[in-house]
Amino acid sequence: MFGEIHDLAHELPEFQERIQELKSTNSHFAALMEEHDEVDRHILRCETEEEVHADDYVNELKKKRLALKDELFQILRQSQ
Numbered sequence: 886m887f888g889e890i891h892d893l894a895h896e897l898p899e900f901q902e903r904i905q906e907l908k909s910t911n912s913h914f915a916a917l918m919e920e921h922d923e924v925d926r927h928i929l930r931c932e933t934e935e936e937v938h939a940d941d942y943v944n945e946l947k948k949k950r951l952a953l954k955d956e957l958f959q960i961l962r963q964s965q
Contacts, residue, residue: 889929890925891925891928891954892922893918893957897958897961903961903964903965904918904961907960907961911960911964913960914957914960917957917960918957921950921953921954921957924946924949924950924953925950927946928946928947928950931946
């Protein structure tokens, strides 16, 4: 939805503990999380009009966020 934060802890509450564990023990996972969160913050700034960008640019950011989320989810699933 418009103007929502899409952090993994809220979107995947069943993995909340595992997310915290991997952030502190897996540097690749931690870097992906940081990149995901930064892209998410950038999208939020665009949606709330703190920054103005073309729709195509924002859509590309959303695709990037989704790709990062998919990769993070795969790591979470494999780590169980």
